[in-house]
Amino acid sequence: MKVPPHVGNFSASDTIFAPATPEGVSAVAVMRLSGPAAFDITEKIFKPKGSRPLKSGTFPKVIYGEIRDGEEVLDEALVLAFRGPRSYTGEDVVEFQCHGSPYVMRRLGQILLEKGARTAEPGEFTRRAFFHGRLSLDQAEAVMDLIAAETQAQQRMAMYQMRGGYAAQLRSLRQELVDLMALVELELDFSEEDVEFASRSKLERLLEDLMALAEKLRRSFASGQALRQGVPVAIVGAPNAGKSTLLNALLQDDRALVSDVAGTTRDTVTDHLYIGGVKFQLVDTAGLRDTSDHIEAMGIERSFKALEQARIILWVFAPDALLSADLSEKIRKTAAVTQATVLRVWNKSDVTPPPDSNHFLAVSARLGKGVDGVREALIQAVGVATSALAETLANQRHYEALGLALEAAARAQNALKENWSGELLAFELREVARHVGAITGEVVTDEVLGAIFSRFCIGK
Numbered sequence: 001m002k003v004p005p006h007v008g009n010f011s012a013s014d015t016i017f018a019p020a021t022p023e024g025v026s027a028v029a030v031m032r033l034s035g036p037a038a039f040d041i042t043e044k045i046f047k048p049k050g051s052r053p054l055k056s057g058t059f060p061k062v063i064y065g066e067i068r069d070g071e072e073v074l075d076e077a078l079v080l081a082f083r084g085p086r087s088y089t090g091e092d093v094v095e096f097q098c099h100g101s102p103y104v105m106r107r108l109g110q111i112l113l114e115k116g117a118r119t120a121e122p123g124e125f126t127r128r129a130f131f132h133g134r135l136s137l138d139q140a141e142a143v144m145d146l147i148a149a150e151t152q153a154q155q156r157m158a159m160y161q162m163r164g165g166y167a168a169q170l171r172s173l174r175q176e177l178v179d180l181m182a183l184v185e186l187e188l189d190f191s192e193e194d195v196e197f198a199s200r201s202k203l204e205r206l207l208e209d210l211m212a213l214a215e216k217l218r219r220s221f222a223s224g225q226a227l228r229q230g231v232p233v234a235i236v237g238a239p240n241a242g243k244s245t246l247l248n249a250l251l252q253d254d255r256a257l258v259s260d261v262a263g264t265t266r267d268t269v270t271d272h273l274y275i276g277g278v279k280f281q282l283v284d285t286a287g288l289r290d291t292s293d294h295i296e297a298m299g300i301e302r303s304f305k306a307l308e309q310a311r312i313i314l315w316v317f318a319p320d321a322l323l324s325a326d327l328s329e330k331i332r333k334t335a336a337v338t339q340a341t342v343l344r345v346w347n348k349s350d351v352t353p354p355p356d357s358n359h360f361l362a363v364s365a366r367l368g369k370g371v372d373g374v375r376e377a378l379i380q381a382v383g384v385a386t387s388a389l390a391e392t393l394a395n396q397r398h399y400e401a402l403g404l405a406l407e408a409a410a411r412a413q414n415a416l417k418e419n420w421s422g423e424l425l426a427f428e429l430r431e432v433a434r435h436v437g438a439i440t441g442e443v444v445t446d447e448v449l450g451a452i453f454s455r456f457c458i459g460k
């Protein structure tokens with residue numbers, strides 16, 4: 001990948017390491033050193049046990065030896081040496097695999113400092129990898145997403161993106177656009193004559209393809225975000241319908257208070273649940289009814305808030321706990337506005353079966369019957385097949401860039417249709433290329449890079 005010359009605002013001549021974190025206790029701990037002096041610094045503090053030299057021969061290599069702390073041996077360790085550019089950062093990299101003692105790690109950090117390395121900034125290893133063309137910007141972001149992944153869906157989305165994902169499609173469409181744009185610009189040099197180097201029909205088709213992809217990706221953003229942060233699910237219904245009992249059954253835990261007093265749940269109760277590699281954020285709410293109780297009314301306000309934020313609404317019915325027509329209408333209206341999926345659950349079916357089993361998931365929350373059906377319905381309601389995860393957009397920055405690209409593409413389409421001057425057309429095409437290029441990092445400012453990499457933790 002080509003890296004634009006203006007994106008490197010750090011001096012690439014210094015060598016960095018990541019200090020140990022206090023919580024980082026394990027049998028083996030790795031400290032990574034990257035930069036032009038990585039091998040020199042290592043030679044000062046590391047004495048190989050055999051006769052394998054650090055600096056020559058084939059790479060990557062593993063050497064066993066002693067880490068020296070002056071006259072003393074600090075630890076016996078393995079050193080993994082990578083010769084740039086064939087390393088994660090693209091620079092010379094040495095990884096010390098020590099015993100996982102917090103003291104050894106801390107002391108090794110001090111020794112590396114004494115020998116001329118400095119502490120890495122957050123995300124600096126990955127930033128260097130980007131700078132040296134080892135990763136594109138979207139891949140660097142995927143590294144961060146992978147480290148943060150808590151679920152299989154998150155891990156898969158990150159992994160697809162790390163291996164190219166939708167960015168690969170965007171990059172190739174952008175390249176076609178840049179090529180055609182160059183021809184449009186060339187026409188400007190022949191403005192006296194009426195020439196047309198860039199095929200207008202090709203341009204039209206390309207813009208259409210690009211817009212279709214951008215729109216598809218933007219449509220997937222809501223599910224992508226939900227998968228990333230946890231799909232918000234509101235459990236709503238009349239008091240005593242068994243909402244809290246259902247929450248407990250789903251969580252297989254005694255999370256919320258249950259009683260036969262209508263109005264037991266006052267405040268919302270939130271917990272998360274993993275089903276089939278997807279994280280759900282379950283919110284149990286106060287039962288909906290008209291009430292003169294001030295505190296209960298405040299709880300019901302919160303129920304409506306949870307309802308508005310939900311992507312999935314678990315609407316719990318029970319034979320002895322049905323909602324007024326007004327309140328039912330309010331749930332339906334909210335769902336229509338937010339486009340949330342409504343799952344109707346008929347609870348207490350041990351007492352009375354549902355009036356129509358096509359419209360309800362029959363459940364007995366108390367007996368744990370039918371709860372697996374609710375789990376299945378939740379997964380289906382997420383509506384993202386794992387095969388579609390590769391084209392699911394979960395990155396806010398990409399979402400915004402695609403929005404700007406779409407606007408510019410629409411203007412470019414208009415320029416084509418109305419036969420605007422070549423200058424105006426070229427300008428809009430450049431805008432499209434710029435916004436698409438921001439996603440992959442082909443066109444990107446220092447400010448954006450700073451914002452992205454500062455969200456990494458140190459050592460990544």
Ligand SMILES: Nc1nc2c(ncn2[C@@H]2O[C@H](COP(=O)(O)OP(=O)(O)OP(=O)(O)O)[C@@H](O)[C@H]2O)c(=O)[nH]1
Nearest residue numbers: 240241242243244245259263264265287364365366
């Ligand atoms: N027979 C039967 N009773 C149930 C079932 N699920 C819940 N109940 C009973 O219904 C009553 C109300 O249950 P909760 O879970 O507290 O109901 P809720 O919807 O959370 O009520 P509020 O918090 O007041 O809005 C309790 O006495 C439960 O034991 C069920 O599947 N069958």
Ligand SMILES: [Mg+2]
Nearest residue numbers: 243244264265
């Ligand atoms: Mg309750």
